Structure formats: structure tokens, C-alpha cells
Amino acid sequence: xxxxxxxxxxxxxxxxxxxxxxxxxxxxxxxxxxxxxxxxxxxxxxxxxxxxxxxxxxxxxxxxxxxxxxxxxxxxxxxxxxxxxxxxxxxxxxxxxxxxxxxxxxxxxxxxxxxxxxxxxxxxxxxxxxxxxxxxxxxx
Amino acid sequence: xxxxxxxxxxxxxxxxxxxxxxxxxxxxxxxxxxxxxxxxxxxxxxxxxxxxxxxxxxxxxxxxxxxxxxxxxxxxxxxxxxxxxxxxxxxxxxxxxxxxxxxxxxxxxxxxxxxxxxxxxxxxxxxxxxxxxxxxxxxxxxxxxxxxxxxxxxxxxxxxxxxxxxxxxxxxxxxxxxxxxxxxxxxxxxxxxxxxxxxxxxxxxxxxxxxxxxxxxxxxxxxxxxxxxxxxxxxxxxxxxxxxxxxxxxxxxxxxxxxxxxxxxxxxxxxxxxxxxxxxxxxxxxxxxxxxxxxxxxxxxxxxxxxxxxxxxxxxxxxxxxxxxxxxxxxxxxxxxxxxxxxxxxxxxxxxxxxxxxxxxxxxxxxxxxxxxxxxxxxxxxxxxxxxxxxxxxxxxxxxxxxxxxxxxxxxxxxxxxxxxxxxxxxxxxxxxxxxxxxxxxxxxxxxxxxxxxxxxxxxxxxxxxxxxxxxxxxxxxxxxxxxxxxxxxxxxxxxxxxxxxxxxxxxxxxxxxxxxxxxxxxxxxxxxxxxxxxxxxxxxxxxxxxxxxxxxxxxxxxxxxxxxxxxxxxxxxxxxxxxxxxxxxxxxxxxxxxxxxxxxxxxxxxxxxxxxxxxxxxxxxxxxxxxxxxxxxxxxxxxxxxxxxxxxxxxxxxxxxxxxxxxxxxxxxxxxxxxxxxxxxxxxxxxxxxxxxxxxxxxxxxxxxxxxxxxxxxxxxxxxxxxxxxxxxx
Numbered sequence: 001x002x003x004x005x006x007x008x009x010x011x012x013x014x015x016x017x018x019x020x021x022x023x024x025x026x027x028x029x030x031x032x033x034x035x036x037x038x039x040x041x042x043x044x045x046x047x048x049x050x051x052x053x054x055x056x057x058x059x060x061x062x063x064x065x066x067x068x069x070x071x072x073x074x075x076x077x078x079x080x081x082x083x084x085x086x087x088x089x090x091x092x093x094x095x096x097x098x099x100x101x102x103x104x105x106x107x108x109x110x111x112x113x114x115x116x117x118x119x120x121x122x123x124x125x126x127x128x129x130x131x132x133x134x135x136x137x138x139x140x
Numbered sequence: 141x142x143x144x145x146x147x148x149x150x151x152x153x154x155x156x157x158x159x160x161x162x163x164x165x166x167x168x169x170x171x172x173x174x175x176x177x178x179x180x181x182x183x184x185x186x187x188x189x190x191x192x193x194x195x196x197x198x199x200x201x202x203x204x205x206x207x208x209x210x211x212x213x214x215x216x217x218x219x220x221x222x223x224x225x226x227x228x229x230x231x232x233x234x235x236x237x238x239x240x241x242x243x244x245x246x247x248x249x250x251x252x253x254x255x256x257x258x259x260x261x262x263x264x265x266x267x268x269x270x271x272x273x274x275x276x277x278x279x280x281x282x283x284x285x286x287x288x289x290x291x292x293x294x295x296x297x298x299x300x301x302x303x304x305x306x307x308x309x310x311x312x313x314x315x316x317x318x319x320x321x322x323x324x325x326x327x328x329x330x331x332x333x334x335x336x337x338x339x340x341x342x343x344x345x346x347x348x349x350x351x352x353x354x355x356x357x358x359x360x361x362x363x364x365x366x367x368x369x370x371x372x373x374x375x376x377x378x379x380x381x382x383x384x385x386x387x388x389x390x391x392x393x394x395x396x397x398x399x400x401x402x403x404x405x406x407x408x409x410x411x412x413x414x415x416x417x418x419x420x421x422x423x424x425x426x427x428x429x430x431x432x433x434x435x436x437x438x439x440x441x442x443x444x445x446x447x448x449x450x451x452x453x454x455x456x457x458x459x460x461x462x463x464x465x466x467x468x469x470x471x472x473x474x475x476x477x478x479x480x481x482x483x484x485x486x487x488x489x490x491x492x493x494x495x496x497x498x499x500x501x502x503x504x505x506x507x508x509x510x511x512x513x514x515x516x517x518x519x520x521x522x523x524x525x526x527x528x529x530x531x532x533x534x535x536x537x538x539x540x541x542x543x544x545x546x547x548x549x550x551x552x553x554x555x556x557x558x559x560x561x562x563x564x565x566x567x568x569x570x571x572x573x574x575x576x577x578x579x580x581x582x583x584x585x586x587x588x589x590x591x592x593x594x595x596x597x598x599x600x601x602x603x604x605x606x607x608x609x610x611x612x613x614x615x616x617x618x619x620x621x622x623x624x625x626x627x628x629x630x631x632x633x634x635x636x637x638x639x640x641x642x643x644x645x646x647x648x649x650x651x652x653x654x655x656x657x658x659x660x661x662x663x664x665x666x667x668x669x670x671x672x673x674x675x676x677x678x679x680x681x682x683x684x685x686x687x688x689x690x691x692x693x694x695x696x697x698x699x700x701x702x703x704x705x706x707x708x709x710x711x712x713x714x715x716x717x718x719x720x721x722x723x724x725x726x727x728x729x730x731x732x733x734x735x736x737x738x739x740x741x742x743x744x745x746x747x748x749x750x751x752x753x754x755x756x757x758x759x760x761x762x763x764x765x766x767x768x769x770x771x772x773x774x775x776x777x778x779x780x781x782x783x784x785x786x787x788x789x790x791x792x793x794x795x796x797x798x799x800x801x802x803x804x805x806x807x808x809x810x811x812x813x814x815x816x817x818x819x820x821x822x823x824x825x826x827x828x829x830x831x832x833x834x835x836x837x838x839x840x841x842x843x844x845x846x847x848x849x850x851x852x853x854x855x856x857x858x859x860x861x862x863x864x865x866x867x868x869x870x871x
Contacts, residue, residue, distance in 0.1 A: 026506075030518075035522045
């Protein structure tokens with residue numbers, strides 16, 4: 001076969017394979033992607049059985065354990081509402097009240113059940129913190 | 141001192157701008173004096189930035205809280221080791237570290253190769269100084285590490301507990317060294333494109349820096365994985381977090397580049413591909429830096445809430461447009477000298493490996509940026525998790541490991557059927573034997589995917605071992621040396637080749653550890669009281685006793701666990717969770733000692749066969765009532781002292797002593813009246829081999845990086861010079 005024709009065929013085959021793989025990548029990412037929602041959006045429109053990513057801040061005073069289940073409320077950043085989450089699995093070290101979290105949840109009545117080991121807590125170390133007020137040093 | 145620091149940054153900025161102007165003028169007018177002056181500006185920049193960084197380090201070590209960045213990232217109680225590392229835990233300090241390392245590496249490359257590539261070097265110098273001036277602009281106008289507080293606080297916030305790990309000393313500097321070293325081949329590629337000096341000279345001049353960048357970034361990534369495993373309390377090494385992915389992407393493309401440049405060196409092929417890879421690597425390194433600082437993607441690692449996103453986007457946009465424009469404009473000069481002779485050749489294997497690496501990078505790029513892509517397309521932000529990444533990356537990694545074995549056995553240009561038989565029969569037979577052993581002896585057949593992976597790793601190791609053995613036999617035939625001496629001599633004489641083979645073996649072992657420890661892992665989350673036990677993968681783990689350790693720096697609540705198997709003691713594990721006092725006084729006088737930042741101390745028994753890993757997450761719920769009572773009583777006492785007007789140091793000191801005793805007593809309730817605590821137990825087979833593989837890979841990389849003996853170097857240089865002469869004669 002003519003070498004340039006051979007090269008062209010190879011190129012077409014390679015590009016077709018790349019296109020097919022890229023299409024699969026795009027399709028699966030859109031079908032497997034979990035929508036990121038606020039507490040208010042989930043309370044208004046979450047459908048039972050579907051997985052969502054709940055993003056927000058952990059409400060002060062809402063964190064407690066019920067056996068092996070961690071229970072807490074996530075605040076909506078735009079509205080004065082919060083969604084209760086019942087979560088099992090790894091609790092990241094930086095997790096605590098007032099901290100930004102993301103967790104995959106499914107609706108179960110008025111609460112949301114967190115999928116095991118899906119919680120991500122923003123690391124406060126790398127966030128810009130306000131400088132301490134003058135003379136506010138803690139003595140121990 | 142802060143004023144001196146600020147002045148040094150401004151001087152550095154001025155030096156960088158002067159260097160850019162001198163280098164460009166020297167390149168355009170072909171005046172060597174100006175080019176040399178531009179080069180010397182890089183050395184001056186390195187000197188000034190060394191002083192600036194030293195000043196910042198001194199401020200941290202002295203706990204000089206007049207520096208805003210010291211007050212917010214260190215404290216007097218922070219151990220000296222972590223004070224030193226706290227300099228780069230902040231946005232400001234890490235930007236200064238970035239530009240300082242860039243200036244050091246730029247100086248090194250100009251000292252070592254500046255005279256070899258005289259026409260390219262001035263443009264490359266201007267590009268490197270352009271990057272330096274960008275980062276200096278950020279440090280001067282957006283995140284100045286020498287900003288001061290009008291009234292310094294008596295105590296600083298302290299270094300985040302999660303960052304108190306020995307890796308903090310090496311992980312960020314290694315990552316930044318990787319990123320900044322990748323800027324060097326990037327800058328020289330731009331120089332080669334602009335000056336049309338597109339023979340392989342610039343590739344050869346910067347090859348060692350590309351390899352160094354690859355090695356540093358790789359070490360940084362592995363240290364991050366180790367840190368995650370031993371510190372972050374979840375027991376994994378990789379979470380497909382955007383910031384983790386940001387470091388992996390340039391490493392993957394860099395890996396493709398350091399393989400494909402061999403094709404350009406040997407056969408003058410793939411010039412467009414190589415220049416595109418190196419430009420992409422440089423851009424991805426900046427993208428990685430951008431992802432950490434912009435806060436555009438949710439990550440546990442990102443420096444969020446910053447204003448650096450727009451400047452970085454402008455820089456990345458300029459890098460992408462400039463790179464694409466230059467490659468298109470010079471496509472005529474980038475034609476290959478040869479075509480691929482056969483699909484059964486080393487060139488073809490390298491090309492396939494390159495395509496897989498680029499595909500891997502594309503998958504990771506797509507998954508990382510999917511929240512932004514989905515928001516742009518559908519209006520809703522969506523994200524993909526680890527299962528999605530695993531679906532694509534596992535088969536691609538599988539193919540990569542196989543190619544790491546196949547590549548060294550395939551010769552350049554073409555391979556005959558007889559040679560295929562000669563080279564592959566032994567490794568394939570060994571892989572087959574391994575398959576049989578795993579099927580009938582071990583429990584690996586439960587997971588066919590992992591089983592296949594283990595067999596491919598075995599095949600790759602057999603291929604590398606065969607190549608080493610053949611080399612040893614050849615030397616023995618000529619020099620009659622004992623095998624160990626022959627091996628050392630073999631590696632010494634061709635460090636790049638055999639260093640590369642050792643890297644392949646290390647990489648295969650590393651992935652063997654990853655595959656086995658994730659596929660055959662047993663994990664359990666359980667709630668236990670002292671005296672209770674749980675069985676994980678045949679190991680009986682007993683919660684022997686609770687431990688409480690109240691200290692000035694933190695309060696540790698933990699557990700001692702006894703691990704046994706079939707009644708025989710295996711090991712004792714100790715795990716704890718440290719609670720650091722919060723600065724937030726609204727948490728209460730006692731409460732702030734329990735409700736601040738927390739970090740896990742992992743209990744780990746590492747072994748060649750398996751790791752037994754555990755972490756405790758004590759429930760502070762039962763203590764909250766006592767803490768609240770303590771808060772109330774001490775607040776009343778404080779108010780009483782104030783009402784009496786007795787604000788003397790003695791009274792306050794007495795109250796603080798009582799408070800400290802109360803805090804210690806509350807902590808000790810965890811031991812005296814223990815309740816259930818949450819534990820995670822993981823038994824991971826072959827996890828240690830991840831780190832052994834990483835060490836082997838680094839050793840191989842160092843061997844490949846180490847300069848060859850003079851005679852061997854002369855031989856290579858002479859061969860190479862002949863090729864360059866041919867290229868120049870043609871152009």
C-alpha cells in the first residue's frame with residue numbers, strides 16, 4: 001500500500017477511536033455527575049432516590065452523634081434554612097461547626113442520608129484567616 | 141525588618157524587569173553584552189530573593205508577630221521545626237517560595253547550559269524572568285509576605301494542626317521545585333521556537349532539568365500520598381481532589397515528554413509533539429499553582445477566598461495562546477526527518493505510551509474541571525467522584541505498566557518476529573506462572589481485575605529483570621566480572637538507560653502496592669468501649685484502654701489497642717485525636733480547648749505482607765455538659781474578679797491555673813468514665829510496597845539524572861554533534 005495512504009488510514013482510525021473515547025468520557029461524566037445543591041434547593045426539590053452533592057456550612061450547635069451516625073445540619077448560604085444530614089463513614093479531621101462541607105446525600109423524608117465516606121471538608125489552613133485582634137493571645 | 145523585606149521584593153521586581161529588557165534587547169540586536177547582562181540579572185534576582193526568603197524565615201523562627209503572616213500561621217508554642225515550615229503554609233510565603241525556587245533553578249540552568257545554547261538562552265531568560273516578575277507582582281500587590289500589623293498580638297494563631305507533619309518540610313518545596321523546574325524546558329522551548337533553533341540542541345540542554353522536574357514533582361506527589369495515609373485519618377493515599385490532580389497532570393505530560401524526546405534525539409522525529417508536550421507541561425504547572433490559589437474548585441487543600449484567580453487566568457491564557465501561535469507559526473521548521481518504520485518498534489511503543497499518558501491527563505483534566513464545565517453547559521454545578529476517575533484511569537494505568545515492560549525489549553526502527561520470540565517468551569512464561577500461582581494459591585481470584593493487574597506487574601518486572609540480566613551476561617562475557625560488579629558497571633556506563641529501567645520496575649511495584657492494597661483491603665467502622673473487640677480480616681482488635689494527655693499545645697484523647705491473630709499477640713496500636721485550643725473565645729473558657737482544630741494520630745503497624753491501620757474519633761458529646769458547666773463557672777469567676785476590681789496578675793494567674801486543672805480533669809474523664817468511641821480499622825495487603833516502589837523509582841530517577849562518566853558522555857556528545865551538524869546542514 002502507498003505509505004502516505006497507509007498513514008492517512010492510521011490517522012483516521014486513531015482520530016475515530018479518540019473521538020469515540022472522548023464521547024464516552026463526556027457522556028459518562030454528565031450521567032454520573034452528582035449535582036451540587038444548597039440546602040434550600042434540596043429541601044424544595046430533591047427527589048427521593050437521586051444523589052446530590054450538598055454544599056454549605058455546618059450549623060453551630062447542630063453536630064452530635066447517635067451511635068455510629070454523625071448528625072448535623074448544613075446551612076444554605078443564601079437563605080435562612082438548613083438541611084439535616086445523617087452521615088456514616090470517615091469524618092475528615094477539619095470537620096466541625098462553622099466549616100464548609102460537601103457531602104453526597106439522598107433524600108429520606110425530611111432529612112438527608114449522607115453516602116459513606118463522601119464528606120469533604122474545606123481545609124481551613126489554606127484559607128485566608130482574619131489576623132488575630134491585638135493582644136488577643138491565649139494563655140494556657 | 142518588614143520594611144527591608146518589602147524593599148527587597150521591589151528591588152527583585154526591578155531586577156527582573158531590567159533582565160527582561162536586557163535579554164530581549166540582546167536577543168534582537170544580537171549583542172552579547174546585553175544578553176550577558178540579562179543572564180546576570182537572573183543571578184542577582186536569586187541573590188535578592190534568597191535574602192528576602194531568609195528574612196521571612198527569620199521572622200517565623202523569632203515569632204515576630206509584627207509580620208501579619210507570622211501572626212496568622214505560627215505561634216510561640218509551635219515547635220521550631222514547624223515554625224520553619226510555616227513560612228510556606230501561607231499564600232504569601234508560598235508565592236515567595238515559588239519565585240525564589242524559580243530564580244535558583246533559572247540561575248543553575250544558565251550557569252550550566254547558557255553558553256551551549258547562546259541564541260536561545262536570552263529569550264529563555266526573558267521568559268523565566270517574565271514568570272518571576274508575574275509572581276513578584278503577586279507578592280508585592282496581592283499577597284505581600286512582609287505586610288505588618290499596626291499592633292502586634294501577644295500570641296499568634298499557630299500552624300494548622302493538619303500541617304504539623306514532617307512531610308511539611310519537604311512536600312511543598314518538592315512540588316514547587318517540580319513546577320518551577322518544568323518552567324525551564326518551557327522557557328527554552330519558547331526560545332527555540334522564537335529563534336527558529338529547532339534542532340535537538342535545546343532538548344539536550346534542558347533534558348536533565350526536565351528529568352529533575354519530573355523527579356521532584358514525583359517525590360512531592362508521593363510525600364503527599366504518604367502524608368494523607370499517615371495523618372489525614374481516612375486511610376487512603378489519593379482522593380482525586382482537584383489540587384492533587386493539579387500536581388499529577390504536569391507529571392503525566394512530563395513523563396510523556398521525557399520519553400518522546402528520546403525519539404527526537406535518536407531519529408529527529410516528533411518535533412511538533414515534543415514542543416507541544418513541553419509547552420503543555422509548563423502551562424499545566426502554572427495551572428496547578430492557579431488551582432490551589434484561585435478557589436474556583438472546591439478542594440480540601442485550596443487557598444480559598446483569594447483574589448489571585450484573575451491574574452493567573454490572564455497568565456495561563458497568554459501561555460496557551462502564545463504556545464499554540466508559536467507552534468503553528470513554526471510548523472514548517474518542525475517537520476520530522478523520518479517516518480515511523482514499523483508499528484513493532486520502540487518509537488511506536490513510546491508513541492503509544494505518550495498517547496495513553498495524554499489520554500490519562502485529559503481524563504483527569506475533564507474530571508477536575510467538570511464542576512465548571514457542567515455549570516457552563518447545564519447551569520448546574522456537578523461533580524464526578526473517585527468511581528468515575530477509576531473507571532478510566534485503571535485501564536490506562538494497566539496499559540502503562542504493560543508498556544513499561546514491553547518498551548525496553550523493543551529495539552529502535554523495527555523488530556523481527558524472531559526477536560519478539562527471543563525477548564518475550566521468558567517474561568510471558570513467568571507471567572503465566574504467576575497467574576497460575578495467584579489463581580490456585582492466593583485468594584486473588586476473587587477480583588479478576590486486580591488479578592490481571594498483578595500478572596501484568598509480574599510481566600513488567602520480568603521484562604526489566606531480563607534486560608538487566610542480559611546486560612550483566614554481556615559484560616561477564618567481555619570482562620569476566622562477577623555479577624554484582626557487572627551490574628554496577630553496566631548501570632554506571634549507561635545511567636540514563638538503566639536508571640530508566642529501574643524507574644519502570646519501581647513504578648510497577650508502586651502500582652502493585654496500590655492495586656493490592658485497594659482491591660483486597662478490609663475496612664471496618666465500629667464503635668467500641670474499653671474491653672470490647674472487633675475482628676477485621678482475621679485479626680482480633682481489642683480496645684484495651686482509653687488514654688488522655690492534656691498538654692499546653694493540645695489535648696490528646698486516644699486508645700491503646702491490642703491486635704492478635706488466633707490468640708497470638710501481633711502488635712499494640714496507639715491512636716489518638718489531638719484537640720488544639722481555638723482562638724474563638726465565644727466557644728467558652730473551657731470549651732475552646734475541646735472545640736478547636738483537631739487532628740488524628742494514626743495507629744499503624746506496617747509490614748511487607750500487610751498494614752494494620754487504625755484511627756480513633758472520640759465522641760465529645762458526653763463531655764459537653766461538663767464543658768458548658770465549666771464555661772459558666774469560670775465566666776462567673778472572671779466577672780467576679782472584674783467586679784471586685786482585682787485584675788492583678790496574681791488573681792488572673794490563679795484563675796488560669798484553676799482553669800488548666802479543670803480542663804485536664806475534664807479530659808481525664810475520657811479515661812476514668814470511658815464511653816464508646818468511633819474507630820476505623822483497615823487491613824491493607826502489600827501497602828508498604830507502594831512506598832518501596834516509590835523509593836526504587838526515585839533511586840532510578842537519580843541514577844538517570846546523575847551525569848555519565850566523561851568517556852561515555854564524550855561518545856554520546858560526539859554522536860549527537862554529528863546529528864546536529866546534519867540537521868544544520870539541511871536547514
